[in-house]
Amino acid sequence: MEFKTLDLGLVDFQEAQDAQKKIFLDVKSGALKSTLILCRHHPVITLGRQADKKNILISPKELKKREIPVYEIERGGNITYHGPGQIIAYPIFDLNYFKKDIHLFLRSLEKVAISLFTDFRVKAAALPGLTGVWINNKKAASIGIAVRNWITFHGLSINIKKNDLFNFQLIRPCGMDITVTSLEEALDKDVRIEAVKEKIIHKFKGIFN
Amino acid sequence: MTKVILPELGEGIEKATVSYWYFKVGDKVNEKDDLVELTTDKATFNLPSPCPGTILEILASEGDTINIGQVIAVIEESG
Numbered sequence: 001m002e003f004k005t006l007d008l009g010l011v012d013f014q015e016a017q018d019a020q021k022k023i024f025l026d027v028k029s030g031a032l033k034s035t036l037i038l039c040r041h042h043p044v045i046t047l048g049r050q051a052d053k054k055n056i057l058i059s060p061k062e063l064k065k066r067e068i069p070v071y072e073i074e075r076g077g078n079i080t081y082h083g084p085g086q087i088i089a090y091p092i093f094d095l096n097y098f099k100k101d102i103h104l105f106l107r108s109l110e111k112v113a114i115s116l117f118t119d120f121r122v123k124a125a126a127l128p129g130l131t132g133v134w135i136n137n138k139k140a141a142s143i144g145i146a147v148r149n150w151i152t153f154h155g156l157s158i159n160i161k162k163n164d165l166f167n168f169q170l171i172r173p174c175g176m177d178i179t180v181t182s183l184e185e186a187l188d189k190d191v192r193i194e195a196v197k198e199k200i201i202h203k204f205k206g207i208f209n
Numbered sequence: 210m211t212k213v214i215l216p217e218l219g220e221g222i223e224k225a226t227v228s229y230w231y232f233k234v235g236d237k238v239n240e241k242d243d244l245v246e247l248t249t250d251k252a253t254f255n256l257p258s259p260c261p262g263t264i265l266e267i268l269a270s271e272g273d274t275i276n277i278g279q280v281i282a283v284i285e286e287s288g
Contacts, residue, residue, distance in 0.1 A: 049228050049246075049253050077251040101219030102252045131251040147254040148243070 001034060001097040001208050005201055008039035010084055013071055016041065020153045023092045027151050034097065036204055037090040038197055041082040043167055045070045048077035048144045055079045055172040068170070075154035077131075077144035078175040081168050085161030085182065087197055091204065095150040098208060106131055106143060109156045112203045113141035116158065119199055122186045132174070133158075138181035139173060160184065160196055211260050213282040215275055218249060225249040226274045227281070236264050237287070244282060247275075262286040 006023070008016055016039050026032035045056060045068060055078065056063070056070065063070065082088060089112070095105060110126040113133040117124035117140065124135045133141035141158045159165065159182035168180045184191050215225060225247040232238055243255040244264075266283040269275045 048251075049248050074246070074253055075251075076248050076253045102249060102254065103219040103221050105219075106250055106252060143251050145252045147252055149241075149255070149257065 001093065003034035003036050003091070003093060003204070003208065004032075005036045005038065007197065008037060010040045010042065013041050013044040013046065013069065013082065016088070016090065017071075017073070020090050020092060024148070024151060024153050027092050027094055028149060034091070034093040036201065037092065038200065039088050039090070040084050040086060040193070041088060043068045043081070043083045043164070045079065045081050045171060046075075046144075047072045047079050048075045050077055050175070051079045052175060055175045056170065057172065058170050063170075068167070073154070074146045075144035076146065077142075078173075079171050080142050080144070080157065080173055081171055082157055083164035083167055085164040086157045086159050087193065087200060088155065088157045089200060089204070090155040091152055091208075093152045093208065095147070095152060100150050102145075102147060105147075105152060106145065108207050109143050109145075110141075111207050112200065113156060113158050115203050115207070116196070116199055117183065117186070120183060120187060120191075122183065135181050135186050138179045140181050140183065140186070142174070158183070158196075158200070160191055160193060210265065211262065211284045211286050212280045213244060213256065213259060213284060215247070215256070215277050215279050215281055217277055218254070222249055222277065224274050224276050225254075227269045227271050228253060229271060230267060232264055234264050234267055238262060238264060238284065256281075258284065260284060260286045261288060
């Protein structure tokens with residue numbers, strides 16, 4: 001399946017939401033090919049369809065003070081945090097040109113992250129029943145998607161930098177008592193975001209083309 | 210009458226949970242209107258109406274888990 005790539009850079013969550021919706025409609029109408037959006041977000045908490053607000057561990061007042069907005073969105077899954085230390089991939093993919101299989105698509109997103117970590121010689125795995133990617137039983141990539149007319153949106157967020165992992169303490173990620181980690185933490189050295197982005201695009205091409 | 214059936218969603222997916230109905234019994238729908246949102250694993254997806262008509266029956270409530278192949282609504286076809 002062919003797709004084009006669009007890098008939005010560091011953006012507010014809402015801006016990426018608007019871009020996703022516009023591209024989704026263009027893919028649906030046939031005006032545009034499947035598109036892989038890459039971006040990073042300013043700190044934000046998102047709640048998927050299975051989320052419970054009780055998993056936000058600080059008060060609305062404190063969230064406001066820290067300028068962390070909360071969005072309830074139409075993806076699957078529970079609660080997560082996004083920050084500038086992650087790379088987010090939103091594949092707006094028409095699965096009519098791949099395979100109409102939601103599980104295969106989720107497993108393929110896991111493969112993108114596992115293969116990326118493997119390039120850095122970091123052993124990562126998917127755990128049965130716990131969609132996402134894990135390094136030493138710590139979560140390193142989260143997945144939550146929506147599918148409409150077999151076109152996907154939302155997607156995959158991969159923890160790259162270690163310096164904003166602390167914000168995960170504001171929530172119970174995925175509604176579970178889990179620890180999160182990042183590529184940098186696993187490697188114990190700095191990683192350049194731009195270099196990782198190129199690799200992610202390459203992984204998507206390898207897995208979805 | 211047309212039965213709305215939960216279709217195959219992928220290998221190993223046997224069931225899904227109804228998360229939101231966009232219509233209620235008695236409402237008119239167009240072909241391809243999104244009828245219902247369902248959830249499986251970390252994905253939500255929509256089921257479109259297979260035909261234009263009026264919703265006669267809704268057989269699964271929000272929060273219910275249903276099996277692939279199960280009838281979840283019945284539509285009286287129009288025109």
